[in-house]
Amino acid sequence: MLSLNKSDDVSPPPLSSNCLPVTLQFIDVTYKIKLDESTTVQSCLISSGTGSSPATTTEKTILNGVTGMVNPGQILAILGPSGSGKSTLLNALAGRLNGNSLTGSILINGQKPSKHTLRRTGFVPQDDILFPHLTVKETLVFTSLLRLPTHLSKTDKILTAETVMSELGLSKCENTIIGNAFVRGISGGERKRVSIGQEMIVNPGLLLLDEPTSGLDSTAAYRLVSALAKAAVNGKGRSVVMSVHQPSSRVYQMFEMVMVICEGRCIYFGKGNEAMGYFDSLGFSPSFPMNPADFLLDLANDVWFHDGANATERDKLINVKHSLVAKYNTLLGPKVRAACLENKLTTLSRSMTISRSSNKTNFIDDVFTWFNQFNILLRRSLKERKHEAFNSLRVFQVLAASFLAGFMWWHSDSKDIQDRLGLLFFISIFWGVLPSFNAVFAFPQERAIYLKERASGMYTLSPYFMARIVGDLPMELILPTIFISITYWMAGLKADLVAFVLTWLVLLGYVLVSQGLGLALGAMIMDAKQASTIVTVTMLAFVVTGGFYVHKVPACLSWMKYVSTTFYCYRLLVNIQYEEGKGISSLLACTRYGTDMASCKFIEEDVRGQIPHSVSVIALLVMFVGYRLIAYVALRRIKA
Structure with a gap:
């Protein structure tokens, strides 16, 4: 991890010398x-x-x-x-x-x-645009690592940040978080000096x-x-x-x-x-x-x-x-x-x-490589978002949903197939809405910081985009793992390790696709309130056409299920539990009396695949890549 300790054996940084004169x-x-x-x-x-x-x-x-x-x-x-x-x-x-x-x-x-x-050229806007959960020292050190050229060592860059803190009188609050209207941090005057310090790090002539x-x-x-x-x-x-x-x-x-x-x-x-x-x-x-x-x-x-x-x-x-x-x-x-x-x-x-x-x-033309920018931005993202990565309310939300589902479907009978299908569809709904709704706020909330840092040339779009996505993975993957580990065994689903692993992998892939949908909508709209409304309506359409509530969809709307992430996830989860439905067909004597029995109609409609499972996997993979490409292109349209 990033070391922020002072070094007494380091010579003064080159940027503490006179800057280039500017008229x-x-x-x-x-x-x-x-x-x-x-x-x-x-x-x-x-x-x-x-x-x-x-x-x-x-x-x-x-x-x-x-x-x-x-x-x-x-x-x-x-x-x-x-x-x-x-x-x-x-x-x-x-x-x-x-x-x-x-x-x-x-x-x-x-x-x-x-x-x-x-x-x-250093430009300090009227409003202090800073990450609220980083400390003063972390804010200036990450700025130093991103904006100073590669021919300076990491120690020199950290020392440059410490020199700026000393010049602006920020040393006494270097370990205090920035804060905002909801989180208590440094004072308004200190926050303004941090904004100025971010620009003084490059020793601007203007x-x-x-x-x-x-x-x-x-x-x-x-x-x-x-x-x-x-x-x-x-x-x-x-x-x-x-x-x-x-x-x-x-x-x-x-x-x-x-x-x-x-x-x-x-x-x-x-x-x-x-x-x-x-x-x-x-x-x-x-x-x-x-x-x-x-x-x-x-x-x-x-x-x-x-x-x-x-x-x-x-x-x-x-x-x-x-x-x-x-x-x-x-x-x-x-x-x-x-x-x-x-x-x-x-x-x-x-x-x-x-x-x-x-x-x-070679100061001006010397820039960070893509990997260095990605590495620094990823570490900054993890530090800034660690407070919400496993927020107590969000963890409680997932645990409450997992135990609620586990008790509602507690050791369900293998013959209660419709109840089990309801559980699988509940999983598809919950892990379709939650990640997409959280991800839709990602880019709109960081729009001001992104525009400010891109305008000052701190990094290019691609490392920022990748660092933002990768930084969300721990939260997006660990919580679904906890959920499925609790719900799967409490509900008494297929007692097979391979089936459990496949269900877990499908769920993780589905979560990443849903996250991509939220990122794409957020990047296109760039307004948190409007984007949240759009993602809610979109997920509602995906749920309705997901294949559980309605089987005979009107011809004019039948295309919607083929763009529904819920539809493909639900089909894969059903396929893992019941394959092609041959076992339950014999269990319910559907093969003897035919499928005209009311108890057997749902086998043809819900269990037996309407599309091959390989098509569902390919569709989710295409959506996983496609949604992120849409988000990337949408961000490129924003002029820094």
């Missing part, structure tokens, strides 16, 4: 989204006409010509009210927005960012953070920004861009560069300590000493006026932000744009130097 420039960045507007019920009632107008498509501008830059060692803070476009801008800078809706130039060292460059101080008190926010400032200026050469909702005055003083945006437009870009002077030159100044960040947000929110202003003067100041946008486009905007274009040539030559040095170290 970020974004020029005239514009982002629009299309909105479908249909006629509402209210508008229909108000309208005098009787007909309804067709749905129209309109465009909404989220970002409108935003321009700025940040140099190595600088912190750029993006200020603005909620809904102003801060998060959208950061997503655009991180390469997380695709399509033709995004226009403008985003340059890293004078060049368009490549996939390798974006992989070395670090983007979406409101890292939200939900933190002023002291915790100051400590967090102070740690980021040290990482940016203390010889590391890291460029930091962050959106901040409402920073304290102490936090604001650490921002070298500040951008203020409102409704997707920029009203200020420049040094943080020059912002108040700029707005004072435009005639906007606070009437009493106040936090500069509060004053800037007031301007962006149209809530500024002189303390002694009368009603007429206040009405003139209602559109403050529109006036500030116009002033910025006239006075400050052209200078910012010129500075960005002037700096483009300098950064381009630096980019070529960095590219040559990167090729020498």
Whole structure:
């Protein structure tokens, strides 16, 4: 297993040295989204006409010509009210927005960012997307093992994670689980620092953070920004861009560069300590000493006026932000744009130097092999899901069902064939519904983490997919084994070891097929609530056409039983117990009096195979592979 112990004899990791300097420039960045507007019920009632107008498509501008830059060692803070476009801008800078809706130039060292460059860019989203049952150290160590190149030893990678923990003040809680709304773990500030630490592990030249101080008190926010400032200026050469909702005055003083945006437009870009002077030159100044960040947000929110202003003067100041946008486009905007274009040539030559040095170290192009990624992801999956692998409620559910079935069919008489067929069909229902219903939540619950890690280039899809499936096998195979071991002998089914082993193998195969069905539906729909509804309806259809309740299925629906997993499992279980039904035919004297007897009709309908058992085996094998292929293809459609 993974060793997380510190080593005192190891030299500092290579990634603790200076990072590659990055200059970020974004020029005239514009982002629009299309909105479908249909006629509402209210508008229909108000309208005098009787007909309804067709749905129209309109465009909404989220970002409108935003321009700025940040140099190595600088912190750029993006200020603005909620809904102003801060998060959208950061997503655009991180390469997380695709399509033709995004226009403008985003340059890293004078060049368009490549996939390798974006992989070395740290992006911390607003929400902390972490596995709740891993400890702080396990979270950072697994990130280190996945994201750092293969030429570093395992010890160096672990030491890198420990170095990041020390820099961010996480050493005291390294053995505490992350937690979430349902599981108690570390505090909100510590959780945010873990998210930042995941990105700092690769020592990024550019670090983007979406409101890292939200939900933190002023002291915790100051400590967090102070740690980021040290990482940016203390010889590391890291460029930091962050959106901040409402920073304290102490936090604001650490921002070298500040951008203020409102409704997707920029009203200020420049040094943080020059912002108040700029707005004072435009005639906007606070009437009493106040936090500069509060004053800037007031301007962006149209809530500024002189303390002694009368009603007429206040009405003139209602559109403050529109006036500030116009002033910025006239006075400050052209200078910012010129500075960005002037700096483009300098950064381009630096980019070529960095590219040559990167090729020498082979850091960017060096990736994990498929097996290493699979191995690490499997160990992480087992650690994260060990709390639910044998959850007490789930174990109780299986044990209760097994003993209930065992007592209900306690040592059933061999002549009570219909009762035994009921038991076999109950087994088919229980182990068709349970695995599929559990598996349908697998991918929707991990969607956010998967998208985040795939976007940062931590791994490819195939090792993640295989690790997720293999990680479920212990739970999916052990619990059915316990169930059949109890129920089979309590119910007094065929007292033959070979028959028991065959029943066990059929059940395990059926469980894996049902799991595949849940994985496929979950991956296609990617919504836990909708997927659970669909899998319930699907299994209901499979049960009804499984061959026990209805034998004469209408011709238009007869095809359903041939895609029903329950049908094939039930046929195999019956075949193991009664083969072709010759023994019970003689037992019930059906061969003497013919099959017209009521007690013998079910032999032809239930016991004697409607299809050969080999066809049932092949059908389950095809479904086992097919459902997983569908799930894999569905996941590939999701853009990271």
